[in-house]
Amino acid sequence: xxxxxxxxxxxxxxxxxxxxxxxxxxxxxxxxxxxxxxxxxxxxxxxxxxxxxxxxxxxxxxxxxxxxxxxxxxxxxxxxxxxxxxxxxxxxxxxxxxxxxxxxxxxxxxxxxxxxxxxxxxxxxxxxxxxxxxxxxxxxxxxxxxxxxxxxxxxxxxxxxxxxxxxxxxxxxxxxxxxxxxxxxxxxxxxxxxxxxxxxxxxxxxxxxxxxxxxxxxxxxxxxxxxxxxxxxxxxxxxxxxxxxxxxxxxxxxxxxxxxxxxxxxxxxxxxxxxxxxxxxxxxxxxxxxxxxxxxxxxxxxxxxxxxxxxxxxxxxxxxxxxxxxxxxxxxxxxxxxxxxxxxxxxxxxxxxxxxxxxxxxxxxxxxxxxxxxxxxxxxxxxxxxxxxxxxxxxxxxxxxxxxxxxxx
Numbered sequence: 001x002x003x004x005x006x007x008x009x010x011x012x013x014x015x016x017x018x019x020x021x022x023x024x025x026x027x028x029x030x031x032x033x034x035x036x037x038x039x040x041x042x043x044x045x046x047x048x049x050x051x052x053x054x055x056x057x058x059x060x061x062x063x064x065x066x067x068x069x070x071x072x073x074x075x076x077x078x079x080x081x082x083x084x085x086x087x088x089x090x091x092x093x094x095x096x097x098x099x100x101x102x103x104x105x106x107x108x109x110x111x112x113x114x115x116x117x118x119x120x121x122x123x124x125x126x127x128x129x130x131x132x133x134x135x136x137x138x139x140x141x142x143x144x145x146x147x148x149x150x151x152x153x154x155x156x157x158x159x160x161x162x163x164x165x166x167x168x169x170x171x172x173x174x175x176x177x178x179x180x181x182x183x184x185x186x187x188x189x190x191x192x193x194x195x196x197x198x199x200x201x202x203x204x205x206x207x208x209x210x211x212x213x214x215x216x217x218x219x220x221x222x223x224x225x226x227x228x229x230x231x232x233x234x235x236x237x238x239x240x241x242x243x244x245x246x247x248x249x250x251x252x253x254x255x256x257x258x259x260x261x262x263x264x265x266x267x268x269x270x271x272x273x274x275x276x277x278x279x280x281x282x283x284x285x286x287x288x289x290x291x292x293x294x295x296x297x298x299x300x301x302x303x304x305x306x307x308x309x310x311x312x313x314x315x316x317x318x319x320x321x322x323x324x325x326x327x328x329x330x331x332x333x334x335x336x337x338x339x340x341x342x343x344x345x346x347x348x349x350x351x352x353x354x355x356x357x358x359x360x361x362x363x364x365x366x367x368x369x370x371x372x373x374x375x376x377x378x379x380x381x382x383x384x385x386x387x388x389x390x391x392x393x394x395x396x397x398x399x400x401x402x403x404x405x406x407x408x409x
Contacts, residue, residue: 003143003408004335007400010139015393019118021047022131022392023111025095026120030157032096035070037157040095044130044155045076051138053078055155058175060165068158073165077176078153080137086149086407089328090178091137091399092167093129093369094159094354097122103383117386124378124387126184129369130155132392133182136399146409152178156354162314163354171361178363180328180406183355185367186378187340187395190332192325192366193245193348194356196279196318198289201272202227202296205307208262208269217267220260223306224271230299231255231275234292243280247348252278274313278350281318289315319356325364331402332368339394351375370395 011018024047030040038059045055060073099121100108106119113119122128137151154176156166170176185191204224209217235253242250253275260271277292279285293310300308329346336344355365370392372378379385 007139008397010142011396018131018135025127026111030096031099032160036072037096038072038074041074073157076155081150082147087179088150090152090154090181091133092154093126093184094156096157096160119386124371125380128387129184132370132396135396139400140403147407148409149407159354163357167354167357181358181365183367185369186371187391188373189347190368191349192321194319195350197316197352198277199313201274201311203309204271209267211265214267218305220271221268223303226299226303230295245348251280316352317356319359322364331405335398335401
């Protein structure tokens with residue numbers, strides 16, 4: 001029996017255990033906000049210990065966590081060292097996730113399996129890859145073949161708020177420095193580039209007044225409307241700012257939240273806007289932010305009595321393909337194409353991910369894991385998020401084979 005067949009057989013035999021592991025992870029909520037994620041890390045560490053995998057727990061200091069708007073973050077590293085001479089390959093997935101929202105027909109924390117799918121918040125993005133990576137590693141080690149290099153599992157809990165307290169924090173603390181990174185992704189493409197993201201908050205200040213005498217106040221909402229008009233004009237123009245990277249179309253801008261006013265009979269004294277600007281890999285984040293700030297300030301200046309405050313909420317750099325990724329990409333494409341029965345190509349994504357934080361340190365990072373062809377198919381961040389169990393099984397085999405290719409002496 002070939003090495004690949006042995007890996008595949010081990011994964012098939014242990015797949016019911018892999019599904020139970022994922023169900024346990026889904027059943028422990030990690031909604032962010034509020035972002036109380038240390039309990040999930042503790043659960044994950046216990047489950048890993050039951051499999052003979054020791055997880056180092058790295059709690060992020062409470063002051064940093066609270067400043068980021070969360071309650072607790074504990075990141076995990078499992079280190080498996082083999083013979084000298086090979087690369088250190090890190091496998092990263094995040095456990096935090098947005099709250100479930102409305103419209104579910106399955107319990108978002110139930111881990112229910114129906115018609116070959118496992119349902120639950122984070123079932124696809126990206127607790128599924130806690131399972132993919134863990135069981136791929138176990139399959140590799142079960143063969144007992146001589147290996148060179150090492151594998152690290154990085155299970156982190158800050159992707160929804162930017163990742164700086166996840167992989168960013170582990171790297172900044174000098175706790176890890178892998179040679180290659182495989183980060184959570186989907187099964188039908190190997191992603192080596194993605195968009196960046198800038199999120200800004202604009203607080204528009206006017207002067208509250210009684211609605212019976214509105215002229216005695218300054219309507220913050222009028223100022224906000226002027227700013228919104230400028231932002232939507234910018235959003236329309238961005239359709240022409242196209243990327244040369246296959247899989248990424250053009251820059252985008254979305255106003256995602258508006259709040260303000262105190263009552264129907266009160267002139268609004270304050271309105272707050274939050275918006276999301278996606279950056280194609282060719283764009284300079286500093287220049288984009290400077291342009292947006294100038295546009296907002298000009299729109300506000302046309303409204304007498306209006307004062308604004310602009311605050312950056314998030315700046316996520318784009319992921320760019322780095323030299324050194326080729327052996328990992330080639331192995332992923334080869335095995336994924338064979339196991340999924342169709343060509344699996346190198347591609348780019350309009351999303352931003354934690355992988356960029358490794359890339360910013362010069363570490364080649366590639367996205368691949370368990371999931372469908374698109375985010376929409378998985379219902380990630382929507383009701384009835386799910387992962388197809390056969391995708392989970394086959395992706396685990398792909399990762400196990402790739403680790404074997406890159407680490408076998």
